[in-house]
Amino acid sequence: MSIPELTKKVDFVSDDQLLFIFIAIAIKYCEKPYIHLTHRSSEQVESKCYLFKREAFLDYSMIEFASGHWNELVIEEGSYIEDTFNITFSNCESYNPHEHQSNHLAALLDKNNNELTLIINEKHFIPDVLAGIDSTLQYLLQQMKHNPNLSFSQGCGLTPEEWNIIEGRFNDTDRDWGEQINKTYSELLDNQVINSPDRVAIQYKDLHITFKDLNDKAEHMASSLSKHGATYQSRIPVLTHRSIDLITVIFAIWKLGAIYIPLDPNYPTERIQTILSDCQPDLIIVTEPASSVAIWKTVTMDSLKSSAISASGSYSPSFKTPESLAYIIYTSGTTGKPKGVMIEHRGMINHLLCKIEDLHITEDSIVAQTASQCFDISIWQMFSSLLVGGRIVIYDNDTLLNPNQFLSSMVEDRIDIVEFVPSYLNTLLKWIERKPRTLSSLRYLIVTGEILKFNLVDRWFNNYPHIPIVNAYGPTEASDDITHAFIYSNDVTHIPIGRPIQNMRIYIINQDYKLCPIGVKGEIIVTGIGVGKGYWQDEYKTNKAFVTLTIPNTGKEEQRFYRTGDIGCWTDSGEILYFGRIDDQIKIKGYRIELLEIDHALGKCHGVEEAVTITEENKNGDMRLVSFIVSKTKDASSHIRHELMNYLPAYMVPEHIRVVMELPLTPNGKIDRSKLKEFIYF
Structure with a gap:
């Protein structure tokens, strides 16, 4: 070489x-x-x-x-x-x-x-x-x-040559969507309701709903929500499982100009209550009454649907500006308190239109809805294809946990676009390698949420050489994905996260806030229409992560950026390579996790004196969480995992908890994480 x-x-x-x-x-x-x-x-x-x-x-x-x-x-x-x-x-x-x-x-x-x-x-x-x-x-x-x-x-x-390349070529992303960017989701969907009223919009198991019925039910639900006091920018958490009803009620919330806040019924009670205490909801939609939400105003989904029948026409659509909030999604926080990310309608709409354009989504497209509603990718999975008359097929967790059943369903449902996190793709490929599947309808496999490794790319193209991979990257704070990398074969020297999507510009900066040259690692920062408003009622964290900078030679005096905390660099081709995090934030199974939040929760557990969590690859190449605790309690690790379920969602509970006499320290007194890895046994 x-x-x-x-x-x-x-x-x-x-x-x-x-x-x-x-x-x-x-x-x-x-x-x-x-x-x-x-x-x-x-x-x-x-x-x-x-x-x-x-x-x-x-x-x-x-x-x-x-x-x-x-x-x-x-x-x-x-x-x-x-x-x-x-x-x-x-x-x-x-x-x-x-x-x-x-x-x-x-x-x-x-x-x-x-x-x-x-x-x-x-x-x-x-x-x-x-x-x-x-x-x-x-x-x-x-x-x-x-x-x-x-x-x-x-x-x-x-x-000057480098400036021209980075600004004029790499960040040449301007896209004029016309009036679409200033409209509500409801207004954009009206065309499909008028043109294709009887086409199936959403499928869930044996249930289907057409575009006309979806719009009518959302209208009725919006009227019912209005009678329950919901109005413009009301904060409305939805505590229910993924279903046709969930998508319909989100649509109804947006018709009112209210704010959708997803909650997962599988979350621990304490986490649900922490999020609700932070967002101070105006109304909560639940599957059934629950003690975790008893102190707030609630309405059940069944009650909402029943009252909606007689409430038709009794609300006034309210959408004042494209800068109105569309949703707040809570992500992991360093202090143990989740952060509520505020995303505007225009940022959401821009991202939906990007997905439609880049993935060539049409009225013939059938998109798999696989992500939890608390994962930001669920938004585009639920709502992009509907805008052009395509279909959504919802797969519940039980189906996804049965790879054989899920693969068979994908073939039967003629799915042409599907999205996974790499760790789940690894599981599916094991099944495919044992029992090959044709996946004849699939046009794009999208991967996101974790680092995509060569091994997975190689195995995928060995089985499906004609189905491209789209490696998607982006933070919740910027309306989801900000780059797409289209990969067409396993003959690659590196796996990029891609180029900036439409109306988003990306820069790589060093510690002095100066632009890094091509090929030099630095922090990925992003500006553009998709950058959110910040964190709900958290000015300190907002000001720390959302910054105003002047980038020379761009023709713009000041721009608002989101600092991703991710390390990347430009390649000569204008794609970005990803190298990990600056801090202790990681992604596992697509979920963004602050390791300090896990340590904070461990500190609440009985008998834990000290705790630190690290990540490690298991023998399959998947990332796993491993926690080390100092405790004098007998059999501490066995009861602590169970106790953690009271504080953390399942995806944040460490796979292994090791009890040690003391945490190893570096000469300057910091925890020596490299030494901790020596204690791990597979």
Whole structure:
């Protein structure tokens, strides 16, 4: 395998200028706070090593650098610390940078031929960075001619060419939906009610409902809800299982201009009550009366349907602006309290229209509805295909837990678009590999919610070489997916999360809020019509995650961004690669989980003195939760899993709980998570 490198003629610059350029490139491509420079010279017997802060160099100019003033920035000559960006500059013929695997970036100056060779370490960079480094090197060499007193801050920014690529090509996502974006979901669906009144809109087991009946029942339910006091932007949690009734009542809530808040009946009572206490509902829709909601105003689904028959026409549709809230979905929170994400109608509608356009959803499409109503992907699964006259088929949890039955149902129902989390796809593929299925109607397999691995891609295309995979990525805070990656074969070198969808723009930033070059890891931030309003009644967390920034060369002074906390980088093709989280938030089975929330719940359990939760892959390659607790209680782990069910939904309860005498610590007193992994036995 060839080493990623590039070589350029440098016959008009001095060694000092080349070292300046090299350090400027290192600062630009560095993602760490410290840089460790090894300087090897043919004039020196031994190498010199320098450690300095990345940001310390930014204000220094070429003249100051050449005069040797930069040495005052060195923390300590010859010193070394962990988590540094390691670079080597050498003009020694005997030096072989390929032998030094700790280097992130190396430069070899061949004085005989006036050539500079730059070499990257593939363990730290993707090869795509070479094109950017080449562009940067040429740009700096040109700048050096015209401005010999160039500063590091001027030299380490994006070149004009890179700006044009990121803004003009990668983020060329403007899409004019016309008046659709300013309409209610109800108004958009009216066309299908008029044009295809008798077409089946939703199917659930042996039950069906047509577009006309769906609209009529939603009208009646909206009237009934109005009589129960619901009005514009009323907060209405729905505590019921997935069904035709659930979709109908959500439709009714939106007809009123009210806010839909999903709740899962399988949630622990405490979690349901925590969410209700936070959102302070105006009315709760339940399957049947329950003690968990007794202190709030409720109406049962059956009562709502019964009273709806005589309530027709007694409500006034209310939709004041596209910025009105469509729904609030609660996600995991670091303090043990779930966060209510507020999404506007225009963000939701934009996402539905993107799905229709990108997946070529038509009146002939049959989309599987597989996700929990508390998972944000349920929104597009329930409502996108209806807008063009397509059909939704709802599969309940019992069916999904029986892969053989589910696969047979998919074939029988002629499903052409289905979405899974990778861990569930892994389960299905095991069945398919034992008993092959044709899936002749399926056009797209969408995966989301977890990292998609090569093994799954390979196995899928070995069974279904003509059915593409769509790797979808996005946070709840930005109306669900913000990228789509279409994968057509297993002949891929990496698995991207895709390109920005319509009317959403994505940037990769470093710790200084500066844009990262192509191929360099940083935090994924997103702006556009889908970015939500923030967290319900939580100004602190909203201001921390939703920020206003000015991105140069975009033609826009200030834009509102959501900071995903995810690490990614651009590829040359304009796709984004995903590398994990900045913090302790993870996704398992599609659900977003804050590990600190699990630790907080463990702290409530009897006998637990300390607790920490980590993730680990099991032998099947699936992510699992493992908790370590300090407890003097006998058989603590056996009763704690049961006790956790009172505080956490099932998907957040760790697969394993290990009791340890004490939690291992790093030298600086932090919990040593790497040591904890040594305690795990499969």
